[in-house]
Amino acid sequence: MAPIAQTLVHESNGNATVGAMGKTKSGKQLKVRSYPKFDHLEDEREYRKQHLAAAYRVFADRGFDEGVAGHISVRDPILTDHFWLNPLSTHFSLIRVSDLILVNEDGDVVIGEEPINAAAFAIHSEIHKARPDVHAACHAHSVYGKAWSVFGKELDMVTQDSLRFWKDHTVFGSFGGVVLDREEGRKIAQCLGGGKAVILQNHGLLTVGETVDAAAFWFMSLDKTCHAQLLVDAAAQGSDLKKTFIPEEEARSSFAQVGTPEKGWLAFQPYYDEVMAKTNGSFLK
Incomplete structure (x- = not known):
């Protein structure tokens, strides 16, 4: 880190x-x-777990929960081939630090007493293995992400916020059912490449980051960008309205201002503060 x-x-x-x-x-x-x-890796482990638990709360507030679907992972800073996830059947809004499950690269539960989502392991294990620079990954079936994923297209660079994903997102253009096979996870990781996000055809969104804070903020921003794209396309359909695309040079320079890992981390901090204020820190237990 x-x-x-x-x-x-x-x-x-x-x-x-x-x-x-x-x-x-x-x-x-x-x-x-x-x-x-951090002077000690144990302190960084606690920090990552606290921000992971907060990210689940933030996702719940924004309606990214849907039954047992969806998952956020963060790499353990001590056992670097292990990562922390949510227990299978705990609602995002209730997750505390003490609820988090530590699994190894084989999917074995190392710390915790509940199972994890099998799809979470299939996807996240392969991403963490393929991307040593990635310490966190987020996947959920958000409404606007699902809706845009149906088209199997990358997003247009038409708003300032979309530029967070300029040349930094891809589309996984096949739907193979619920992801339970690690081979499917490997294909998703390969499609993601070195980027921060992938749109999963007929499925949803997935984002990654050097911190769980950045990965979570990229997810929130990506879902909002999908929403904006859907509105823009709907307004343009059957009308004389024309979309104005942001020129390449402006997109490149703006990406440096809004799309870097440190900007993603910083952008999540107000949401962390919000969770702290709403819960009086109860999620830290």
Whole structure:
């Protein structure tokens, strides 16, 4: 996790995050939140679990739950071929740190007393194996993500927020039923490549990140971008309205402002704060 921590610290001291407004009028440096530094890996493990539990709560608030479908994983910083997941039948809105399940790369439960979603293991295990840079992955059957996935198309770069996914998302263009086979998970990981998101045909969305915070924010933003795309296409259908696409040069420069791992981490922090305030920190137990 050192690379993103270093990047965040560097950006908070320079202009990349705070830009021309990095100091007060009197010249005092403004404080920008950054990924914390840890003296012990056990502390980072606890941090990752806390933010994983919060991400589930955030997903529940936004209606990304649907029965036992959907899952978010985070890599363990000590046992790096293990990852934490939700128990199969606990609602996202109720998940606490103590509920989280640790599984190894063979799908064996190492810590916890409940089973996990088999599809979660099939997908997440292969992504974590294929992408050492990825420490978290999110998958859920959100309404707008499902709706857009039916078309099997990448998103148009027509809004500023869509630029978070400029040349950084793909489409897994086949539906093979419920993902229970690790071979299907390998195919999804291969399709994802080095990107942050994949649209799963007739299925839903999947996002990844160097932190669970970034992966969760990318998911929320991707679902909203699918919503905007559906509205734009509906408005344009049968009318003389024409879509204006964002030029390549502007897309490239804007991606550097809104689509980097540190920006994803930072963008999730207000949602973490919201969960803390709503629950009085009860999810940390």
